[in-house]
Amino acid sequence: MDSLTGKKIVLGVTGGIAAYKAVEIASRLRKAGAEVHVVMTREATEFVTELTFREITRQPVSVDMWAKVTNFNVEHIALATLADYVLIAPATANIIAKTAAGIADDMLTTTVLATKAPLIMAPAMNTNMYENPVTQKNIAELKSRGVQIIEPASGALACGTSGKGRLPEPAEIVQYVMDFAAGEQRLKGRKIIVTAGGTVEPLDPVRYLGNRSTGKMGYAIAAEAAKQGAEVLLVSGPSNLPVPTGVQTVRIQTAREMQAAVQAAYAEADAVIMSAAVADYRPKTVAAEKIKKSEDELVLHLERNPDILYGLGQTKAQQILVGFAAETCNVEEYAKKKLVKKNLDFIVANDVSASDAGFAVDNNRVQLYFRDGRTERYPLMAKADLAKVILEKLAALLP
Ligand code: PMT
Numbered sequence: 067m068d069s070l071t072g073k074k075i076v077l078g079v080t081g082g083i084a085a086y087k088a089v090e091i092a093s094r095l096r097k098a099g100a101e102v103h104v105v106m107t108r109e110a111t112e113f114v115t116e117l118t119f120r121e122i123t124r125q126p127v128s129v130d131m132w133a134k135v136t137n138f139n140v141e142h143i144a145l146a147t148l149a150d151y152v153l154i155a156p157a158t159a160n161i162i163a164k165t166a167a168g169i170a171d172d173m174l175t176t177t178v179l180a181t182k183a184p185l186i187m188a189p190a191m192n193t194n195m196y197e198n199p200v201t202q203k204n205i206a207e208l209k210s211r212g213v214q215i216i217e218p219a220s221g222a223l224a225c226g227t228s229g230k231g232r233l234p235e236p237a238e239i240v241q242y243v244m245d246f247a248a249g250e251q252r253l254k255g256r257k258i259i260v261t262a263g264g265t266v267e268p269l270d271p272v273r274y275l276g277n278r279s280t281g282k283m284g285y286a287i288a289a290e291a292a293k294q295g296a297e298v299l300l301v302s303g304p305s306n307l308p309v310p311t312g313v314q315t316v317r318i319q320t321a322r323e324m325q326a327a328v329q330a331a332y333a334e335a336d337a338v339i340m341s342a343a344v345a346d347y348r349p350k351t352v353a354a355e356k357i358k359k360s361e362d363e364l365v366l367h368l369e370r371n372p373d374i375l376y377g378l379g380q381t382k383a384q385q386i387l388v389g390f391a392a393e394t395c396n397v398e399e400y401a402k403k404k405l406v407k408k409n410l411d412f413i414v415a416n417d418v419s420a421s422d423a424g425f426a427v428d429n430n431r432v433q434l435y436f437r438d439g440r441t442e443r444y445p446l447m448a449k450a451d452l453a454k455v456i457l458e459k460l461a462a463l464l465p
Pocket of ligand 1: 264279321343371373416424425426427
């Protein structure tokens, strides 16, 4: 789908100098087939008039929560319900902060809090405001909740300085919305298994062997796949993260339990993404009682766990298989070996010795190695954004 025919878009306009560009955004959205409902903040009306938007969109424009109601269909809850997408462009530091904090003190913020529609924000502000750690923290928070953030452009700013913070061109913003709308249903009808977190291998009734995986990477993939229309089975080791909306979750402890859960759904699956950190070994015996301190040394005997992904690769039919490689050195060499040995379509390699990426943090830095020899390298990015990249690559490989 490369148009927005039939889509209802609530366009939030906030008080920045780039507010004038929202007029062209509204016009382009309409030309792409969307029904556009503009909600302005009081500050935005200082830069551009309601009348302009009303003429462009042929719809009433909302500003005031307490204005005389002329049409009940455009009250804030109604707008929140009718929206297929909410786009805020330009989005000031103020609206970003309010949205991150859940504040609802005007028509726009109330609509945003009340809607279940995907939210897309295009930040535009002075570079220092954009780079301020509190703004970056708010943006990271919004991203982690699935809000789409359109990166600001760099260049001359209205305040006379130059740097990052410009609103991208209206055509680019509308293209982003169209791509998002197309991507949203990219995986409709597909069955995808995602594994996440670390397996836990018991040693005795109180101890286990585990690893540092929190499930953040896998949960981000599962959430995004569900958002794109897939039927998602998330097979998760112990994790404190909330189950993503629309995702069926099976909780497991050990590698063998994970293998059983994945195998049970494998025949019907279109794809498997193994982001779980699976223990290669488990204690050979699990003590029935708590192991007591006795000697200075305790020797544990371990035995091999099944390699779940290798097993899937051996019996692969229509399924696209995506593995992860967690390495601390020779990342490329080891990842490529796993790609071939496990019969994968591509592998996501991350260096887990880095402190800002890999285990337990919100970001990751990866290389993708494909079966056909292609390599793609990505800079540090939010796991939520990486999930989109991985699913885009996966979707391109599905028959
Ligand atoms: O959960 P987070 O805190 O967000 O951390 C994310 C992560 C670092 C765990 C994730 O990005 C990651 O790297 N996951 C893979 C961890 C891993 O076990 O890698 P590996 O190189 O040991 O295994 C290669 C592949 O084989 C993986 O897809 C793994 O799931 C799979 N495997 C491994 C061992 C085994 N016995 N069975 C398997 O299926």
